[in-house]
Amino acid sequence: MKNIITATALILFPFIALAGGHSGLGGHGTGVIVDTKVLEGKTGVIVQNITEDIWIWDNPPEGFDAATTASCTQTISFAAGQEAPIGGxxxxxxxxxxxxxxxxxxxxxxxxxxxxxxxxxxxWAAYTGAQWKGVTRHSLKGGGSVYDFTPAN
Known part of the structure; x- marks a missing residue:
């Protein structure tokens, strides 16, 4: 089970990236797991992570903060006995x-x-529908990560 939680943290933190395609708003961030719940079923496992993140914006527009904090909840599913997630x-x-x-x-x-x-x-109202792609740059021991996010639309 510990391997599943570690794999989840290392693989999935890029998710926490923000979307900002409308104006090219992208950046990087870091996330730290503050709580984890593991729900075990007969044929699989669900892992729920709560993270606290800091997002640092590259060249934010006038009136936007250079950085923001975020609270994120990840829900990831695994088939029984597998370390690779099947969805999240x-x-x-x-x-x-x-x-x-x-x-x-x-x-x-x-x-x-x-x-x-x-x-x-x-x-932020004008950004409704904007999308970002998040990719992990560096996974940290203990379940954190550093990631980049770029506009996807």
Whole structure:
């Protein structure tokens, strides 16, 4: 079970990337697991990770913060006895320094995570529907990672 949790952390943290395709808004971030739940079924396992992340934006537009914090929940499924995930999803929530909010959701794939901003207020409202591709740059011992995110649309 420990191997599954470690594999999850190392493989799936890129998901936490943010989407920003409309203006080329991309960047990098780091995530740290703060809570993990393992739900064991007869034919598989579900791992739920809660992470606290910092996203640093490359060349943010006027009025945007240079960095934001995010809380993310990952849900990843594994077939019994397998360490490679068979699927997963992530939801991240942000309240930035000026009080604007957004939520993004994503799905894990073999080449990273595709995230979509599903709802935002203030300056983020115009980014609803924007997508980002997240890819892990470096996995940290103990379940953290450093990742990059680039606009996907």
């Amino acid at each position: 999803a992530v939801t991240c929530t942000v309240i930035d320094e000026t009080g604007d909010i957004f939520i993004n959701t994503g799905t894990f794939g073999g080449d990273g995570v595709l995230l979509t901003l599903v709802g935002g207020t203030g300056k």
